[in-house]
Amino acid sequence: MRDIMQKITQEQIEEVIQLFNPYMDDYLYLMDLKTDYYRISKHAVDRFLLPSDSFSDAFNMHQQFVYAEDFPYLSQDFDLLLTGKKKSHNLHYRWLDRNKMPIWINCRGTVLDDEDGTPHYLIGCINETGKKQRANNISGLLGESELTSYVMSNAKDKPVCGFLMRLGIDDFNAIHVALDVSYGNYVIRSVADCIQQCLTESQRLFHITFTSGEYMIVDFDSHTQEDAVVLYRSIQEKIAAFIASQNYKSVFTLSAGIIELSVLSSHFEDFIKLSDFALDQSRFSYGKNSYYIFDQTDYDTFLHRAEITTALYHAVNNNFAGFDVYYQPIIDCESHRLLSAEALMRFSMPSADGGKPVFISPLEFIPILEETGLILPAGKWILNEAFSMCSDMQQYIPGFTVNVNLSYIQVIKSNVIKDILSAMNTHKLPPECIGIELTESGYLDTNQHFVQFRNALKENGIHFILDDFGTGYSNLHCLSDLNPAYIKIDRSFTNKAIINTYDHELIVKIIEMSHRLDLKICIEGVEKPEVLEEFQKMHADFIQGYLFGKPCCRSEFFTNFVSN
Numbered sequence: 001m002r003d004i005m006q007k008i009t010q011e012q013i014e015e016v017i018q019l020f021n022p023y024m025d026d027y028l029y030l031m032d033l034k035t036d037y038y039r040i041s042k043h044a045v046d047r048f049l050l051p052s053d054s055f056s057d058a059f060n061m062h063q064q065f066v067y068a069e070d071f072p073y074l075s076q077d078f079d080l081l082l083t084g085k086k087k088s089h090n091l092h093y094r095w096l097d098r099n100k101m102p103i104w105i106n107c108r109g110t111v112l113d114d115e116d117g118t119p120h121y122l123i124g125c126i127n128e129t130g131k132k133q134r135a136n137n138i139s140g141l142l143g144e145s146e147l148t149s150y151v152m153s154n155a156k157d158k159p160v161c162g163f164l165m166r167l168g169i170d171d172f173n174a175i176h177v178a179l180d181v182s183y184g185n186y187v188i189r190s191v192a193d194c195i196q197q198c199l200t201e202s203q204r205l206f207h208i209t210f211t212s213g214e215y216m217i218v219d220f221d222s223h224t225q226e227d228a229v230v231l232y233r234s235i236q237e238k239i240a241a242f243i244a245s246q247n248y249k250s251v252f253t254l255s256a257g258i259i260e261l262s263v264l265s266s267h268f269e270d271f272i273k274l275s276d277f278a279l280d281q282s283r284f285s286y287g288k289n290s291y292y293i294f295d296q297t298d299y300d301t302f303l304h305r306a307e308i309t310t311a312l313y314h315a316v317n318n319n320f321a322g323f324d325v326y327y328q329p330i331i332d333c334e335s336h337r338l339l340s341a342e343a344l345m346r347f348s349m350p351s352a353d354g355g356k357p358v359f360i361s362p363l364e365f366i367p368i369l370e371e372t373g374l375i376l377p378a379g380k381w382i383l384n385e386a387f388s389m390c391s392d393m394q395q396y397i398p399g400f401t402v403n404v405n406l407s408y409i410q411v412i413k414s415n416v417i418k419d420i421l422s423a424m425n426t427h428k429l430p431p432e433c434i435g436i437e438l439t440e441s442g443y444l445d446t447n448q449h450f451v452q453f454r455n456a457l458k459e460n461g462i463h464f465i466l467d468d469f470g471t472g473y474s475n476l477h478c479l480s481d482l483n484p485a486y487i488k489i490d491r492s493f494t495n496k497a498i499i500n501t502y503d504h505e506l507i508v509k510i511i512e513m514s515h516r517l518d519l520k521i522c523i524e525g526v527e528k529p530e531v532l533e534e535f536q537k538m539h540a541d542f543i544q545g546y547l548f549g550k551p552c553c554r555s556e557f558f559t560n561f562v563s564n
Ligand code: C2E
Pocket: 328, 343, 344, 345, 346, 361, 362, 363, 366, 382, 405, 406, 407, 467, 468, 491, 524, 525, 526, 527, 544, 545, 546, 547, 551
């Protein structure tokens, strides 16, 4: 190596560095260890916080563009190079890009000594470790960065018709687990071959995530959605034939998310993200082994849901800012006396334009809380809020009770009985003042957690209330099993019972039967006096509905029900 420096000068090496510049993504460099001078490929300056492509005071200057935390490692390595203890340099560390964001690099180089054996030059190459791999040797296909440049140069800003089709092997991990990685790789390669066989010259195939079986076809051949679907079907057939040819060693399916290129016009930069969404839809909404054609309205709904999810996380982490509890009165059907209130969760999130907070219906945000697990902290929070309100109310209405809705997620995934007892203690509420509402539809008589929970409520003397009766199977066996304090008849059933003779008869019988079993009945959704009258005739026990009060905040509830 040392011979090089005898044949060419330092200036010539520097020229070579810049000569290769246009053809390289990586960065060549030379450092003169004796004069503390540094030279690097010009395009490195566009990417990193370098002062220039050549500079003196090289070692110290590194402090400007090396991520501070990594500088000590570099310094240590430099010491070894300068003292001749090390002849090669190979370090993974971080440089700062022009936005001062740390970028992982791998700097490799060799020390060239002078004739007297002292280190003179360090020459080598720097490459970005985190940069996307361009091609994949398993599938033999080009990867995401090539896909992006192909789409950008062939479709963006041009009036083209065609489709993007993101294809994914369903449950690919199962193949890895059941067989082994090498068979998994064989499947990736074979699926790529199967797809390739179905394509024309105007349909190009890329491999998306290298570790899993996901591909993208950029299709300039198909003109209609039907054409794209025909292509998908032909790929499915090829895959089925491949699986059979392997004697069903591994049986798998392929899903597709299809996007019309014309739909992408306003967000070409996001095409990978949109295709990800489309593939997910085909799997999770259409049950895998199927296709989904991208629809902007679906995507807007998805984005809105994602926005709510983010807002919920933020609110839970900020002391439940944006959450509130509304209370709706529950009245004795005969005397119209106020007995209780149902606590109902409310959530408003900041509006995008900084205006008034946007109210989100519990029908929308409760399922998200359940899906994300945030129902666990939020459920605990509402228990405390509701018990505190009930405790205050009891000063004015002795024996006043409060009902809190629980989700089955809380029962199955947390020690919710502990939360209930702890909130009860905090607010000094006797157990008979608490009602726990659980819906009929989620009832699982065989679930161990649920059985234990039901028993714990009984042992602690806390009322259990069966909610939304009439929406699920109206399972009579579940009534004797659960032995609730009372049953709440769902609003939809209440209204049907007024207009429909059959449902009217049914509810009369349900009330009679419940009374015989010593169970009470609460009718939800009573909005009109004539409906109240009807249920009074049937001897319903309790009434909840707009007729006696819409859900309202704690202070309004006090104003409405305590002062008169
Ligand atoms: P739900 O438990 O059946 O609550 C009763 C729903 O009926 C409430 O809707 C209430 O505002 C509405 N409602 C009551 N009377 C009338 C009426 O006369 N007319 C009409 N049109 N509606 C009436 P809301 O507050 O929108 O809550 C919807 C659902 O969200 C609740 O249904 C419950 O399943 C769930 N939810 C609310 N808060 C919580 C909570 O803290 N935890 C859990 N797990 N679920 C909750």
